[in-house]
Amino acid sequence: MLHISVISPEAMLFEGDSQSVVATAFDGEVGILTGHAPMVTLLGTGTVRVGDGPSFNVSGGFLQVVDNQVRVVTERASKI
């Protein structure tokens, strides 16, 4: 199980558990499942989809994975 949070400067947009996250990185889509190695990647312009949760439009920022914690941190994010 992944613990996912989507964070913008103004607020925590989403926090919860899910099986997977698919995000648009700077060079294409990246999918994250439980047990992913620690990673930091820049995000591009596109969507971040939380497994069985909400989706977000995101532009810029980064995604970090540590110990099944996924943080999507971006200055421009809005819920779809």
Next chain:
Amino acid sequence: MAKGSELKGRIKSVENTRKITRTLEMIATSKMKRAQDRVIAARPYARALSDVISSLYSKELEGDFPLLRQPKTVKKAAIVLLTSNRGMAGGFNANLIKEARTLIKTLESEGTVVELHVSGKKGIGYFRYIGRAMVNQRTDIGDKPSAADAASLVDALMTQFAKSEIDALYVVGAAYKSALASPPHSQRVLPVTPPDKSAGGQKDFLLFPDAGAILSELLPAYVRNAMYKALVETVAAEHVARRTAMKAATDNGGEILNLLRRTYNRARQANITQEIAEIVGGAAALE
């Protein structure tokens, strides 16, 4: 009875003033709560950002990023002073202005040219009054500062810093520690002081594309976030200060009101007593 009606007028006037201050206090209380929520909501982002920057940052990278440039001598510095657009907040704005003046004095005594950017009518009014030139005057940032407001304040300055047109950037605002303590606070935002290494987990991350590219994206975000944090904290502190000031004003109004009412009643009683004495005296004279 002339004294009585005069007192009555004053009582009425204090009552009305007290109504205003009490309303302002209640408005400030509700705005304060929302502003506090905003300060708290801004924390996860700041934490995430400094975690990642601190785990990627290393001393060797300093030369590669214009925002990490450490000038040996500071020839020109920019100060962004955040004040409120409205008064009635006790010493809030005066304290911020004082903090800014102290900083300007220190910098100028070191031979630095200081350019001043002011947000908020109160700060602008003061510096216009003492006749000091301001490079930038903003009155459009209100009760709900957004990340975009922060970016609009700081983006141009970041470009100037990268081009070596300024060597340092300070932000003067209020640090919001709690509802009771929000002292004025000046902070050096540029050059960037990387967050403490021990704070972030020392993990070996897979980095895409690489540490340099990630940092060059995140350092500006870090600066903008520092600005945003200063903005929301200053707004929260403003409402705290206004609430305190208006509460004190309402309390003082109550005291004055008590005093006036007492004096008025005493005058009224003295009047009645005198009238009775006159009547009794008049009746006694008839017998």
